[in-house]
Amino acid sequence: MDKALLEATAAALxxxxxxxxxxxxxxGTMTKRLEGVGIESSEEARRAYRANxxxxxxxxxxxxxxxxxDETIRQTMDDGTLIPExxxxxxxxxxxxxxxxTVEMSGCPGEVVTKGIDAEPENGWSNLDTRCKEYFEMGARFAKWRAVIKIDTTSGSSKPSMDCLTDNARALANYALICQQQGLVPIIEPEVLMEGAHDANTCAEVTSEILRQxxxxxxxxxxxxxxxxxxxxxxxxxKDSNEQNSREHVAISTVECLTESVPHDVGGVVFLSGGQSDEEATDHLNRMNAMAVEHPWQLSYSYGRALQAAALEAWANEGAEASQVAFAHRAKMNSLARSGDWDISLE
Structure with missing residues (x-):
């Protein structure tokens, strides 16, 4: 394990x-996104949108x-240059x-565990170690693995179960070690979904438990x-809770949860947007970074929809340049949120 390389990459990210x-x-997901804005999905359609x-x-x-x-890392820009290059x-x-x-967990109806460590010849996947070696050779320097944690507070339910948390925590740890052994910085993503009627306290408890484990x-x-x-x-x-907290409450609760549950020597924190609106995701991050306290880590973003939604809409309706303008704007807004300098008036 090249610890110096890993630390340098993590710090740069x-x-x-x-x-x-x-x-x-x-x-499958990209097909839904493209079709949602009226574009027929194909390998070329996905490449063209992302390359732009x-x-x-x-x-x-x-x-x-x-x-x-995996499809994208093997594709090229419009001029034939490999995308990683x-x-x-x-x-x-x-x-x-x-x-x-993910696959359904046996004995835990409605709960899933993430797969990808072992080879899946039926799907064309080699084992994770082999794939990480190949991806590093192709130019990748970091990786991502997402665990999906569902909260269900309906009568008689106890989701997430302890088995679900434990199995996903182990998978995340094994993935992270394999990545590091092959020179890739692992992004560890245990996502507690927004779907459900749970309150913020329940979200905090479950988030804290999966992080600790x-x-x-x-x-x-x-x-x-x-x-x-x-x-x-x-x-x-x-999303279905009757109790929706203020944005300031979200920022404070999130920082408290992480500070108590995450080792302070972790290389950095990059939040997921998880169904928040573009502006909500930016505002929440901005409020955290505007606090008059020094956080143990850099608090950054790793957003998908919250960076791309407007760009995809523009790609479908106005063309390539408008899509880039929309993406550049959202990227700039989140860049400002990194230092607590974003303001709604800039939108």
């Missing part, structure tokens, strides 16, 4: 003023890295989604924390 673009939607996004003038001032999907030329780290989705498993297997990044959800009430 959370450099002040910068964050990560999550452009690693699976083909990556070519946005000046985006490297706000984007430190881009998480790619192009990103590197702009000073942007190429990253790669390495989990292969994940980093305990990381400690057990020997993950090097300064060479890893955490991609957590914010502490937010479920």
């Amino acid at each position: 959370v450099k002040p003023g910068k964050g990560i673009l999550a452009a690693d939607e699976s083909n 996004l990556f070519a946005t003038p000046g985006c490297e001032s706000a984007v430190s890295g881009v998480i790619l999907y 192009y990103l590197n030329s702009r000073g942007i780290f190429p990253g790669i989604k390495v989990d292969t989705g 994940t980093f305990e498993e990381c400690r057990k297997v020997g993950v090097h924390n300064p060479g890893a990044l955490l991609k957590p959800n914010m502490v937010i009430s479920g």
